[in-house]
Amino acid sequence: MASIARSSLLRQSAFAAKSLRQQSVLQNAVRTSAFHTTSRRNILPPPPQRVEGTVNDAVPVPPPSPSHGSYHWTFERLMSAGLVPLTIAPFAAGSLNPTLDAVLCAALLIHSHLGFQSVIIDYIPKKRMPNARKFFMWGLNAATAIVGLALYEFETTDVGLTETIKRVWKA
Template sequence: MASFMRPAAPVLRTSCLALSAPAARNAAFHTTSRTPLAIASTLKPAQIKKRDVAAFHATSRREILPPPPQTIEGTMNDPAPIPPTHPSEGSYHWTFERVIAASLIPLTIAPFAGGSLNPVMDAVFCGTLIMHSHIGFQACIIDYIPARRLPKTKKAFDWLLRGMTLAAAVGLYEFETNDVGVTEAIKRIWKA
């Protein structure tokens, strides 16, 4: 029992000398049962030093991007700006993405189920695959490279995506016209 009260004894002596007995018991209970994180969360930011906060982190603090400018545009009572509507964005864009993704399923199965290796079916499949890939990589660029913070990097990645999409489209066109085609290649690999 004595070892249980030992951690609270210095706290009682230093911080609770002027308190009455019930208040001293309450202060001792709260100081021993609270974690250092809970105690640090009650302090004001000016009271917390870097050495105290560093004890809670396992790795060093490294900034990946420079912090954004600390400015507020307008007042807090201004409504959020509504972007202008555009047919290729918003719900139309989302619907187009879902239609492209869903159409890949029958386009992948149809040549093998029907037994027909039609070059038109291959061309439609390749075009849909190119659009699906472009939309997916474009969504990654939009999500992970913010235009407000990195406008030049975003523009560079957008042009890189366009170039890679064009290169993939030219490669698939060459494979379709000068070689056996995607469906026949998959069929040969499957039976090999």
């Protein structure tokens, strides 16, 4: 019994237990790392980059335009805030007015167009990728026109947006 209490034997057993724990942790780490490690590849290559001018050149100031900047931002905020009562009004009042429905469709269309336009402006820089930005802007304009035509057809030949939402909600 006295041999068990020797400090060297206790140290050896503690070291063995510690190495077993480390070994099991290492095996678990190897098992889980197979799922987490992948090769480091970019999803898309970076766009072409070029430097124009020198460090000391002044930044070109764009010409002032009332349709961009603060007026544009204010119009976006008013459109977003105006959608709240326009969305609630047809359901709260209980009346299905085709004019109110058309105004709601137009407001949703303009709000969506402005939102996607902001995404294109933010993520496709005009200076680095002018052709891609022009392509996406034309695509956005075409999509907005097609969706506007589809909403017009839906409003004039079918039950309309608010009635459709009511029917889906009750289904």
